[in-house]
Amino acid sequence: MIVVELHFTGDPAARLAARPAHRELLARLHADGDLVAAGPWADDSGALLLFDADEAAVRQTLDADPYYRTPGVEVVTLRHWAPAVGDLAP
Template structure:
């Protein structure tokens, strides 16, 4: 799995691009590529957990302009994550 951490600023372009980006997230989740995603409670960024390899992730990041071309959105980190126990559940 790959974890992507984003950082946000209150740029109006980011807020305008967010609905289309969230539609893409819903599609990726339905397709099984995205496990879960959501913003920090203070809206300074977000965490996304993908069930894809690095090449697939790069394609996803390049396809959705939100990640690379939208003012106010910065990819902070991408980490490989190997869970060892538990299941993910929405609270």
């Protein structure tokens, strides 16, 4: 699994304008089984995305979605995650 953490900065206008198309893509990724969950932090300072895909596929997704290049959206972490307990554990 891959965890992507975003950080939001500056004026949110551009980010909020780009969000509907971004969320449509996230919904398709979820329906296809590539995205487990995604959403903003409660304080809207950033977001977390959890992918069930390999790193190359996640990087391709990030490159294809203009949201990640929107002013005020910064990818701060892309890490492999190995759940040990819970529904996602092997």
